[in-house]
Amino acid sequence: MGVVVTAALFWWLRQMKSHYNMLIGRVPELVSELDGCASNLSDCTSNFAGRMPAIEEELGNAETLLESITKNSPREIKKVAIPLLKTIKKYDINGNGAKDQVREIYLDIRKLIGKIKNLQKDLEWEM
Numbered sequence: 754m755g756v757v758v759t760a761a762l763f764w765w766l767r768q769m770k771s772h773y774n775m776l777i778g779r780v781p782e783l784v785s786e787l788d789g790c791a792s793n794l795s796d797c798t799s800n801f802a803g804r805m806p807a808i809e810e811e812l813g814n815a816e817t818l819l820e821s822i823t824k825n826s827p828r829e830i831k832k833v834a835i836p837l838l839k840t841i842k843k844y845d846i847n848g849n850g851a852k853d854q855v856r857e858i859y860l861d862i863r864k865l866i867g868k869i870k871n872l873q874k875d876l877e878w879e880m
Contacts (some may be wrong), residue, residue, distance in 0.1 A: 783822050784869050790815040791862040794855060802854045808855060809846055815862060818839045826869070833868055837861045 757832045793811045797804040823831050840861065844854055 766842075776817070780822060780869065781873070783818050784826070784866055786824070787815060787818045787862060788866055790818065791859055791866065794859045798852060798855055798859070801855070805846055812841050812855075812858070814843060819865075822865075822869070827833050827872070830865070830869055830872065833861075833865050837865060 762767070790811050793817070794808065795810045797811065801808070816838060819834050819841070823834045823838065826834065837858070840854075841858060844858065845851065
């Protein structure tokens, strides 16, 4: 009986920690910063050749933010964030289709931001 109660308590505490991180903790701040990175990436694609250093910098910022979001988020967000993180790490600014790749990364970041915001709204109803 004690093991069951301990396991249930452990599960409940993990859920509470996850809810806290998504609603109040660091995730909302990280999402806001990631949104800024996405906007900057979008601006950089208009003059791609002249903005390559800025693009690399924004992708580096996005990578760091995604790593933090991945650590502090539930499984359903990690399923989207981890493949995006891998895509950013594999990005080659000098490769063929680099501009299209940046556009794809931008769209994936926007999708992730939308998913996180929707999850936050759902969690507000659970609390």
